[in-house]
Amino acid sequence: MNKHVQWLKKNKLKVTPARMKMLDILENTEGLLPAEEIFLKLKDELPNVSLSTVYRSLEQLCNNDIVSAVNIEQKKEVHYELAHKHHAHHLICLSCGKVIHLHDCPVHGYADKMGEKHGFNITEHKLDLYGYCPACQ
Amino acid sequence: MNKHVQWLKKNKLKVTPARMKMLDILENTEGLLPAEEIFLKLKDELPNVSLSTVYRSLEQLCNNDIVSAVNIEQKKEVHYELAHKHHAHHLICLSCGKVIHLHDCPVHGYADKMGEKHGFNITEHKLDLYGYCPACQ
DNA sequence: CTCAATGCAAATCCTTTGCATACCT
DNA sequence: AGGTATGCAAAGGATTTGCATTGAG
Numbered sequence: 160m161n162k163h164v165q166w167l168k169k170n171k172l173k174v175t176p177a178r179m180k181m182l183d184i185l186e187n188t189e190g191l192l193p194a195e196e197i198f199l200k201l202k203d204e205l206p207n208v209s210l211s212t213v214y215r216s217l218e219q220l221c222n223n224d225i226v227s228a229v230n231i232e233q234k235k236e237v238h239y240e241l242a243h244k245h246h247a248h249h250l251i252c253l254s255c256g257k258v259i260h261l262h263d264c265p266v267h268g269y270a271d272k273m274g275e276k277h278g279f280n281i282t283e284h285k286l287d288l289y290g291y292c293p294a295c296q
Numbered sequence: 297m298n299k300h301v302q303w304l305k306k307n308k309l310k311v312t313p314a315r316m317k318m319l320d321i322l323e324n325t326e327g328l329l330p331a332e333e334i335f336l337k338l339k340d341e342l343p344n345v346s347l348s349t350v351y352r353s354l355e356q357l358c359n360n361d362i363v364s365a366v367n368i369e370q371k372k373e374v375h376y377e378l379a380h381k382h383h384a385h386h387l388i389c390l391s392c393g394k395v396i397h398l399h400d401c402p403v404h405g406y407a408d409k410m411g412e413k414h415g416f417n418i419t420e421h422k423l424d425l426y427g428y429c430p431a432c433q
Numbered sequence: 434c435t436c437a438a439t440g441c442a443a444a445t446c447c448t449t450t451g452c453a454t455a456c457c458t
Numbered sequence: 459a460g461g462t463a464t465g466c467a468a469a470g471g472a473t474t475t476g477c478a479t480t481g482a483g
Contacts, residue, residue: 173437173482194473209440214473216438230367232422235448236472237372250416259414269402270425277396279387281427285369288407290418310457310462331448346465351448353463372473373447 170223178216180204182225182241190258191229191238191249232289248286254295261288307360315353317341319362319378327395328366328375328386369426385423391432398425 163182167174184200185192192200198213217239220226227242231251247260266284274281300319304311321337322329329337335350354376357363364379368388384397403421411418 175438175482177439207440210472211441211474212439218474219438228370230369232367250410250414250418252416253419259416261410263406263410265402265406266423266425269400273387273398273400273425274427277387278430279389279396279425279427280433281387281425282390283427284423284425286403286421286423288403288410288416288418288421290411290416290420293415296417312457312463314464344465347447348449348466349464355449356463 166223166225170225172219172223176205177201177208177212178220181213181216181220185226185239185241188240189260191231191240193234193236193238195236197239232287248288250288250290252292252295253289254291257292257294303360303362307362309356309360313342314338314345314349315357318350318353318357322363322376322378325377326397327393328368328377330371330373330375332373334376369424385425387425387427389429389432390426391428394429394431 163179163186164174166182167178172178180201181197184197194210194213194217197217198208198210201208201213217226217228221228221239224242226239229238229240229249231238233253244260247262248264250259250261251257264286266286270281270284273279300316300323301311303319304315309315317338318334321334331347331350331354334354335345335347338345338350354363354365358365358376361379363376366375366377366386368375370390381397384399385401387396387398388394401423403423407418407421410416
């Protein structure tokens with residue numbers, strides 16, 4: 160029984176072809192995908208899937224922290240990725256949209272300090288860097 | 297001639313009542329406002345304004361770096377604030393939406409390092425902290 | 434068998450656009 | 459005057475929802 164099946168079962172989600180293939184697609188993607196692109200890739204294997212299945216599945220997967228939704232600055236659609244990739248931050252090319260995952264995080268100490276200063280209980284943070292990749296400069 | 301008029305003239309934007317009042321609204325707001333709320337506040341003073349004027353003005357103001365558009369994680373609409381407030385980062389309450397502007401930035405050295413490592417020319421970054429404010433905890 | 438998951442179409446929300454008119458400079 | 463800005467209504471794109479059907483456990 161593979162990892163994806165385990166994730167789904169642990170959260171009492173049914174193991175359906177659509178969900179399994181969506182997880183495969185996300186697993187094999189370096190970067191972020193909008194719902195529409197997940198839908199298109201998914202249709203290659205399941206010609207009858209509907210966009211609403213993609214949205215509903217993503218919602219479930221996000222609710223169970225299997226997938227994370229990311230708002231990319233300057234883009235209107237939400238992008239998705241596997242949650243276990245998301246402890247990282249992003250380096251995003253403003254021209255071609257390429258995304259690199261960064262695994263260092265310089266923010267934790269700062270977050271603690273600011274939380275204390277303003278009386279906030281800080282639960283998460285988002286850090287993304289924007290610029291131009293080697294190919295687009 | 298006040299500051300807002302100067303900003304508009306410097307960018308060859310016409311000084312209209314709608315734009316002036318929008319800048320006042322943003323100036324007097326601690327935090328971020330979605331277009332719809334700007335529209336509602338604006339209507340108190342200019343009952344005939346239309347939402348499209350708000351969107352079109354915001355677009356102009358953003359293009360000229362007078363206003364910045366911010367994507368808040370987990371919210372679908374774009375939020376706006378005066379750009380000169382935006383050199384800061386945000387501390388956002390997940391419950392009531394309150395926004396505190398943070399003026400320290402722990403990211404610059406990190407951004408330079410990551411840009412160099414991946415060959416990116418980094419032009420901007422976004423850092424927001426999310427949590428619960430004292431009142432909402 | 435039972436309820437969650439799906440497909441399809443229609444609805445909704447936020448934002449943008451076309452066009453005629455009004456207004457700043 | 460001349461072009462920008464505006465109002466109104468209609469269009470658009472992304473996402474959500476209602477309802478009947480299918481399928482996983």
